[in-house]
Amino acid sequence: MNHAPRVSVIIPAYNSADYLPEALDSVFKQDYTNYEIIVIDDGSTDHTRDRVQPYKDQIRYFYQENQGVSRARNHGIEVAHGELVAFLDADDFFLPHKLKAQVAVFDTNPELGIVHSGWRRVNDQGQFLMDIQPWHYVPKLDLESWLIYKPVLPSAMIFRREWLEKSGGFDPRFSQAEDTELILRLAMMGCQSAWFKAITVGYRQHGKSAMKQAVEQARSLMKIIDDFFTHPDLPEKLRYLENSVRYSTLVWSAWYLYRAGNLKEMAATLQQSQQYQFLAPIELLVNWMDSFSKFSADIQEELDTDALTQSQQWQQLTQWLLN
Secondary structure (H helix, E strand, C coil): CCCCCCEEEEEEECCCCCCHHHHHHHHHCCCCCCEEEEEEEECCCCCHHHHHHHHCCCCEEEEECCCCHHHHHHHHHHHCCCCEEEECCCCCEECCCHHHHHHHHHHHCCCEEEEEEEEEEECCCCCEEEEECHHHCCCCCCHHHHHHHCCCCHHHCEEEHHHHHHHCCCCCCCCCCHHHHHHHHHHHCCCEEEEEEEEEEEEECCCCCHHHCHHHHHHHHHHHHHHHCCCCCCCHHHHCCHHHHHHHHHHHHHHHHHHCCCHHHHHHHHHHHHHHCCCCHHHHHHHHHHHHHHHHHHCCCCCCHHHHHHCHHHHHHHHHHHC
């Protein structure tokens, strides 16, 4: 391995013994070799330390008391040597062309701070579910697009390290959606982003993943939006978007909660969204249903509209709106 790596691959690991070897092997299989691998063990209580032993001469391993993924990633940034930083969650895996292809995008545009890509959703066994290609609906990655669509996945991105250091890294105040907060902050600072329009990473969906922590995810996302709109230097055109951004974020969060089976929080979140959208009650109900259907279709699922509308929570929402 090169002693002056161009890319630092940072892998935060917490009780990730089952998946970490696959993540590490996916880096070793890259068709690009000018990298270092930094594993930050965030106070694991499983066999994570044992699993990295066979790789001890090929990686840099750091243990810290459990402090959460934001501080683990920030620890990685502090000890990184690379000009570029690629994050890889311990339960995800890179496709073989990942580093070479995204580094090439930086080479063609030295002004870039972030190169983003698509990702492949896989199940807990690593089997294909679907490919996500966000550039079809977010062709340009600027502050407005990040704010409205939030197409964020750290494992699909590569960052210029100086931007991460300049921004202060991930904010540990947010236990979920901390990646979205960082991207919005970087974009506000003028960090430029571009797509590499291909799939570069496998993003695992399983019971232990943050996808299951729907309530905390939804609450963190709204705290981030609250913080964003209190920024004193916010461009005027974004201030005009505040109501629509708050509304769309809440409706997406409500769908996310519904999909996780938390209909009580779903209903409360939809009630909260009502103050940001000036529609007649029936139109609002239709908009919620249409949005839920679209979000489900985006991940190749079909919304069971009968089950939703017949649920006690949806019927109570209807009564609340119409009375």
